Amino acid sequence: MADPDTPVLELRGITKRFPGVLANDRVDFDLRRGEVHALLGENGAGKSTLMNILYGLYRPDDGEILLNGAPADFTSPHGAIAAGIGMVHQHFMLIPVMTVAENIVLAAEPRRNGVLLDTAAAERRVRELADQFKFHIDPHAKVQAITVGQQQRVEILKALYRGADILILDEPTAVLTPQEAVELFEILKRLVADGMSVIFISHKLNEVLDVADRITVLRRGEKVDTVPREGATERSLATLIATRRSAACHHAIGADYSILCSACDGPGETRVGVDRSRRENQTLSSGLSRLCRILTAASWRERCRTKGWLTPSSFVALRHWN
Numbered sequence: 515m516a517d518p519d520t521p522v523l524e525l526r527g528i529t530k531r532f533p534g535v536l537a538n539d540r541v542d543f544d545l546r547r548g549e550v551h552a553l554l555g556e557n558g559a560g561k562s563t564l565m566n567i568l569y570g571l572y573r574p575d576d577g578e579i580l581l582n583g584a585p586a587d588f589t590s591p592h593g594a595i596a597a598g599i600g601m602v603h604q605h606f607m608l609i610p611v612m613t614v615a616e617n618i619v620l621a622a623e624p625r626r627n628g629v630l631l632d633t634a635a636a637e638r639r640v641r642e643l644a645d646q647f648k649f650h651i652d653p654h655a656k657v658q659a660i661t662v663g664q665q666q667r668v669e670i671l672k673a674l675y676r677g678a679d680i681l682i683l684d685e686p687t688a689v690l691t692p693q694e695a696v697e698l699f700e701i702l703k704r705l706v707a708d709g710m711s712v713i714f715i716s717h718k719l720n721e722v723l724d725v726a727d728r729i730t731v732l733r734r735g736e737k738v739d740t741v742p743r744e745g746a747t748e749r750s751l752a753t754l755i756a757t758r759r760s761a762a763c764h765h766a767i768g769a770d771y772s773i774l775c776s777a778c779d780g781p782g783e784t785r786v787g788v789d790r791s792r793r794e795n796q797t798l799s800s801g802l803s804r805l806c807r808i809l810t811a812a813s814w815r816e817r818c819r820t821k822g823w824l825t826p827s828s829f830v831a832l833r834h835w836n
């Protein structure tokens with residue numbers, strides 16, 4: 515019988531190289547039963563790569579994966595799913611013209627007489643799961659007719675339907691309204707109370723503090739630390755995730771703005787970097803005007819100039835849209 519203290523999942527020394535990039539550098543990570551473990555880091559820190567390795571999408575160059583203490587080696591998502599791992603990507607993989615239930619059972623249909631899709635049984639099971647975890651979703655609704663937040667729940671239901679007990683969510687709140695994010699956190703609490711383990715990828719300090727039990731910080735492919743939520747603050751996390759200079763800028767601007775600046779040696783003018791993939795779902799104009807206000811504020815410019823935190827050739831990344 516498995517030792518109850520054995521983590522449900524351990525990643526040991528995971529290393530992954532892409533041409534010219536060391537995306538993961540000997541990363542250790544572990545997940546306990548019934549916890550939400552956040553994976554936090556700036557753009558490009560290596561969060562998705564690490565989880566894509568766990569989900570069998572990438573092969574690591576080095577390192578090992580242990581599931582309930584036993585070595586695991588996934589060559590495809592199919593293997594990871596069979597081992598009880600589910601992943602919800604930033605971009606959903608649903609078929610708009612099909613119903614919620616049809617999408618969920620697509621890869622694992624209950625058959626009648628071993629041949630036909632037993633739609634009634636599938637819908638029953640989907641409804642049971644949705645009711646159990648209070649997803650508030652209609653199995654008969656067409657995916658194209660439901661909100662993005664509901665589509666995300668369909669993806670989570672899909673993982674549950676296939677028997678996942680480890681759920682990976684890659685930047686799940688990037689597509690959600692604040693209210694939908696709150697509802698997602700409630701769902702996650704119910705899932706972990708039921709014994710599920712969740713890996714929650716994010717770069718938003720406040721939501722990690724809201725939802726996680728433990729937080730692992732990656733920076734430029736390396737694990738910086740794993741800390742309990744208890745005792746962690748936005749400031750302490752910002753210091754962990756950021757380079758020295760960006761942490762200084764974060765502190766200078768204040769947690770309200772949650773803006774991080776990354777030093778770079780770009781050419782002669784200030785450039786503003788915005789993660790394009792998040793544009794649609796964020797209040798871009800209000801975020802940008804806020805950023806412009808900050809950038810043009812004489813006091814801010816002066817402060818950065820005197821402290822040497824930000825020069826006209828610095829690259830500024832707007833990381834959080836509040």
Ligand SMILES: Nc1ncnc2c1ncn2[C@@H]1O[C@H](COP(=O)(O)OP(=O)(O)OP(=O)(O)O)[C@@H](O)[C@H]1O
Nearest residue numbers: 532533535537555556557558559560561562563564
């Ligand atoms: N398929 C790939 N081919 C080449 N380089 C890649 C590939 N996937 C990721 N990378 C690089 O590996 C590094 C880590 O990327 P990764 O997507 O894991 O970061 P992340 O922490 O998930 O960032 P984000 O917050 O932007 O999603 C980056 O430098 C990225 O450009």
Ligand SMILES: [Mg+2]
Nearest residue numbers: 561562563684
């Ligand atoms: Mg990512």
